[in-house]
Amino acid sequence: MDFVNRSFASVLPEGSSLPSASIDFSTFHFSPAVVTAILCSLTLWYWWAITKAKASRDFIDGNYTFDAPIIGPKHPVLGRLAFFRNGPKYIAEGYEKYKDTFFKVSGNDLLIVPNKYLQELASMPPEKLSLNTAIVDAFQRLHSITNVITDHSLQTRMLNARLTPRLGLQVPAVQEQFKKYLPIELPANSTTEWTSINALHLSRRMVHRGVATQFVDELKENEEYLQTAINYSEHGFKHNFAIRVFPDFLKPIAAQFSPTSWGVDAALRKSRKMLIPLIQNRRILERSPDYKKPEDFLQYLMDGGIGEGDDDETTVQRLMVTYLGSGPSTIIAVAQLLFDLCVHSEYVEALREEIIQVLTEHNGFTHSALAEMKKMDSFMRESQRLSPPTLLGFNAIVRSDVVLHDGVILPEGCHIQMATYAIGMDPEKNGPDPEVFDGMRQYKKRQLAGQEKIHRFTTTADNNLHFGHGKIVCPGRFFADHSMKMIAANILLRYDLQFPGGHKQRPSNTSMYDVLIPDLSTCVEFKLREDAGKYNW
16 A cells, blocks of 8 residues: 555645545445446546557557567566666667677567668658657657647757757746756855755756746746646656556556656646747737747747637647657756766866857857857767766667668568667767776767767767667757756855765666666755855856
8 A cells, every 4th residue: 555655746746645445345345237337437438548649659569570589587577677677787788799799688568779770770751760650659648748739849850940040049048947947946155154955856857947038938937837848847757757667558547546647647737828828829919010029939839820720729739749859858868967067077067168158259158158068068078978867778669661771671560779878979970988987989079070060979979879869869858968968057156065975986877677767865965165256147
């Protein structure tokens, strides 16, 4: 019962709990007719759940027909359980044995494709090889997420066509929020005493403040909205973990009863109550010739949704779905970055000097200033290389048979990925001593003739696939780049940081499946710098 209470605690109102069981089932007597009716009802309900699932999700079974060695248990359920517990081990073993050919992990679930096929796969259209079909599969029948995830989805097009080209316009507003709220989220006010802050909590709060500023201007300081967005993205993130291990035939039932799906549903309902009146008010204001539309992602979705025939509920869902891409992975990356700054403090002064020089030249935070933070960019990429959000990437599902250059056929329904972490740790791909943290690894490469634009944090290549590559790529990587640089720069300008007691031992990452998670309890100590007031950008 304790497990049940803990599982449900994440979606119950604060301070409430599940009622204790006090029903005496011995007093109930069921006639055969009642039992039959109950069984028939359950059968019909199960049929409905399966039908609903099939209507919204392709069943991924192409891997079963592709012949490749399976690393770990071959049984579907045992394979998933083993991959849940020891994903890094099985991926490393597969790459060591079969890096130039194919192998499978998690039973038949995932087909790991060798790097030599990258360029031809990366150029294929989504009708042939689909990232979004893989995303729908990852969120296992959770309609509060998957209903608006399609190839060429409006939210992806608006990210690429409207938000990313205008990121520079957003920088001053985001910096205004960071400047205002960083001292609140990080209350280290002493220049002599250290203040301990949970790293993941700080990362979560700062990332979501930056996202809210660019997504919904009117609600950027609304704490209720901020928490609703956090709940939506984090319950969705957990839902992937919770449902993934179940046998396929049980997933529709597990999804219906999972507290994580209830949490996503509740957050979506709450966000609609907050945002639909705001949308309707904007539409009224648009009738005035003097009205100037906000430059935020909600407005881009409203404008683009006209051609799609979107109603207001769909517009809100598109907005909240985008939080899934801009929230959890960036939060984890910022926390890992803070850990690496504590462990590799020898880089801090050089990074701080670069930040001061760049911001002085550009008179504060601008798009150009962030692009000129080349040492910070290199440090971020090295942090991501050694502690990425996932060990696998280039995530896609084959929509129709693919014939590769050497005649190998990937059948329809194959779920493919690449061993991105192992590739990043391969000396043949990233040079000598790949296991050593070198914060200036990419910075030094950018000094070579013709290499300036190749080794950036956001640049994808055959040795840097954490954001994907080609047409299988994360559209929000430039958004994440801005967020991470601005958070790190603001912290380094104003605070010294270290692990408690000044120790240099990096907390171990834990794993679930192929996902790496930083230690959730790790705190970082901060102390206000004596020159913090000098830099008032």
